[in-house]
Amino acid sequence: MSRFQFPKSIHSRPVYGTLAARPGKAHLMVADAEGAEALLDLAGSAPGLMAKAHVIYIPGDAGERYIPRLGAHSPTQLYIGPSYSAAVPRLRKTLADAHMGLQIYLAGTEGLMGQAMLEATSAGYPASAIQTEHRGSTARRVQCVHCKGTTENVTTTPFICAHCGLNLFVRDHYSRRLAAFQGVCVDAEDPGDVPESEGLYQ
Amino acid sequence: MTIQFNDETFHDDYTFRNSEWAIRRFPFPFHEDSYMYSVNLEPHLSLRPGSVYEKTFDVDEHYVSEMRDRARVLAEDPLRCQSLPHMTLAGWDLLELIMESKAREYPDLFELRRDGDHWHWINKPLELEQKFTFLDETTLPCGPMEYITRQAQGDFALLDHRDENLWMDAGMVTTQADWSLDFDIGMNFYEWHAPVPLAHELGVFQRALKFLLNLQQGAPVRRLNWTMTVNPLLDTSPENYHKWGVQKTELTPENVGSKQHLRVELQTLFRLPRSNALAFPIRCYLIRLEDLVTVPKWGRRLHRVLRDLPEELATYKGFIRNRPMIVDYLSKFDDGAETSPGIWPD
Numbered sequence: 001m002s003r004f005q006f007p008k009s010i011h012s013r014p015v016y017g018t019l020a021a022r023p024g025k026a027h028l029m030v031a032d033a034e035g036a037e038a039l040l041d042l043a044g045s046a047p048g049l050m051a052k053a054h055v056i057y058i059p060g061d062a063g064e065r066y067i068p069r070l071g072a073h074s075p076t077q078l079y080i081g082p083s084y085s086a087a088v089p090r091l092r093k094t095l096a097d098a099h100m101g102l103q104i105y106l107a108g109t110e111g112l113m114g115q116a117m118l119e120a121t122s123a124g125y126p127a128s129a130i131q132t133e134h135r136g137s138t139a140r141r142v143q144c145v146h147c148k149g150t151t152e153n154v155t156t157t158p159f160i161c162a163h164c165g166l167n168l169f170v171r172d173h174y175s176r177r178l179a180a181f182q183g184v185c186v187d188a189e190d191p192g193d194v195p196e197s198e199g200l201y202q
Numbered sequence: 203m204t205i206q207f208n209d210e211t212f213h214d215d216y217t218f219r220n221s222e223w224a225i226r227r228f229p230f231p232f233h234e235d236s237y238m239y240s241v242n243l244e245p246h247l248s249l250r251p252g253s254v255y256e257k258t259f260d261v262d263e264h265y266v267s268e269m270r271d272r273a274r275v276l277a278e279d280p281l282r283c284q285s286l287p288h289m290t291l292a293g294w295d296l297l298e299l300i301m302e303s304k305a306r307e308y309p310d311l312f313e314l315r316r317d318g319d320h321w322h323w324i325n326k327p328l329e330l331e332q333k334f335t336f337l338d339e340t341t342l343p344c345g346p347m348e349y350i351t352r353q354a355q356g357d358f359a360l361l362d363h364r365d366e367n368l369w370m371d372a373g374m375v376t377t378q379a380d381w382s383l384d385f386d387i388g389m390n391f392y393e394w395h396a397p398v399p400l401a402h403e404l405g406v407f408q409r410a411l412k413f414l415l416n417l418q419q420g421a422p423v424r425r426l427n428w429t430m431t432v433n434p435l436l437d438t439s440p441e442n443y444h445k446w447g448v449q450k451t452e453l454t455p456e457n458v459g460s461k462q463h464l465r466v467e468l469q470t471l472f473r474l475p476r477s478n479a480l481a482f483p484i485r486c487y488l489i490r491l492e493d494l495v496t497v498p499k500w501g502r503r504l505h506r507v508l509r510d511l512p513e514e515l516a517t518y519k520g521f522i523r524n525r526p527m528i529v530d531y532l533s534k535f536d537d538g539a540e541t542s543p544g545i546w547p548d
Binding site for chain 1: 386388392402446448450
């Protein structure tokens with residue numbers, strides 16, 4: 001299983017649930033990597049649901065592992081994308097074309113869910129129409145508060161900003177608008193005195 | 203003019219100084235010898251002529267230099283001023299509130315002539331004059347919130363009221379105590395306060411939000427907040443923390459009195475008439491410790507407050523590393539005498 005129990009945190013940090021089928025004519029499912037497991041669990045609990053769903057799936061490191069099983073549920077559309085950013089134009093078009101009442105299911109990493117959530121809310125969908133379930137990697141998207149560059153797949157703190165090179169401490173403070181956690185210079189008060197990097201949640 | 207404006211800086215050479223007048227009217231934030239978070243909101247009524255509580259928007263000797271500092275910070279980082287698209291009307295509300303208040307309360311400094319929607323604004327200290335059409339953005343050099351907050355001391359947030367919550371959807375933030383508008387814009391009341399320790403558990407934010415959702419037009423409220431800042435640096439932003447953080451290491455027992463400042467925020471909240479948003483001005487006042495202790499009661503009290511402050515708060519407020527030096531310095535001004543209740547000098 002790829003479930004992870006996030007420790008209790010501050011109010012700005014998102015919390016994720018378990019996907020549950022909701023009534024509706026149209027369903028949009030967006031997942032990456034092990035997020036496919038959540039979609040498969042959902043499909044298993046609600047036979048026929050995925051046959052009414054457009055599935056956008058970015059397998060990443062999961063490779064081919066889940067694709068045949070997703071296809072076996074005969075989604076109305078099954079898109080397999082090479083990266084999240086490659087899938088964005090399609091996601092935006094889908095959100096723009098859909099009718100009110102679309103049910104949205106997001107599953108996988110925090111970065112995928114946060115960014116897709118932002119697309120959906122920006123397109124006008126209410127938070128009540130969007131469900132999330134975390135699966136797989138606990139890596140985070142982190143925005144450097146200094147240079148504003150966002151580093152993907154951050155698994156340790158502190159880490160080196162991919163843009164400006166500062167050593168950043170990863171905070172739990174989270175911006176939905178940026179779909180990112182905040183990274184703050186860890187050695188500002190003692191330049192060069194960088195604590196040893198450790199895994200998030202260690 | 204009634205106020206002599208200082209020519210001073212809040213960065214690099216730090217020529218900022220408080221006059222004797224500014225020291226005596228400093229908004230000392232502690233009404234007793236200890237501190238813990240509380241909602242501590244009170245009506246923003248005119249109080250004590252000459253005090254910072256007298257006017258709707260206090261103007262003091264730092265006005266011109268603070269506005270110059272704001273322009274400098276904005277030129278370096280335009281993201282310090284942002285307004286989500288639905289907040290323009292609230293920006294006009296704020297512009298009206300500030301212009302009307304300043305023209306009414308400081309007639310020798312500011313003038314507002316209104317002929318229907320045709321407004322004529324004159325700002326004498328900054329030598330600005332603008333004729334514009336109220337509610338027509340094309341007649342101002344920038345958006346209404348940016349226009350007026352480049353001419354008003356303190357930071358400003360505009361809070362949208364929806365879904366039984368307040369959303370920080372616009373702001374002008376260049377004199378902040380280490381929080382990022384660019385990161386926090388769009389957050390609700392609980393989210394933008396999320397990093398504050400202890401206060402959530404005390405129920406402070408639930409009570410404050412409940413109160414603020416019921417705030418009525420014409421009945422603004424105020425509270426004080428505080429922290430400690432090394433050097434009179436207005437722009438203690440997270441954005442620039444990698445540059446100014448190191449200044450905390452420059453304190454010595456010899457310079458702590460002149461370099462270490464008490465930083466006080468006079469926070470006010472106004473319900474705005476057209477947008478139903480809240481205006482949230484956060485005005486920053488700085489005072490060096492050696493000036494503060496010239497009021498004996500304040501020296502005694504600040505010593506006791508900082509000495510006894512819970513460690514989480516000293517850490518969150520960013521002065522845990524310097525607390526021993528600060529407390530040691532202040533102890534010389536605390537003879538153990540009793541202090542009178544309230545914030546005012548004896």
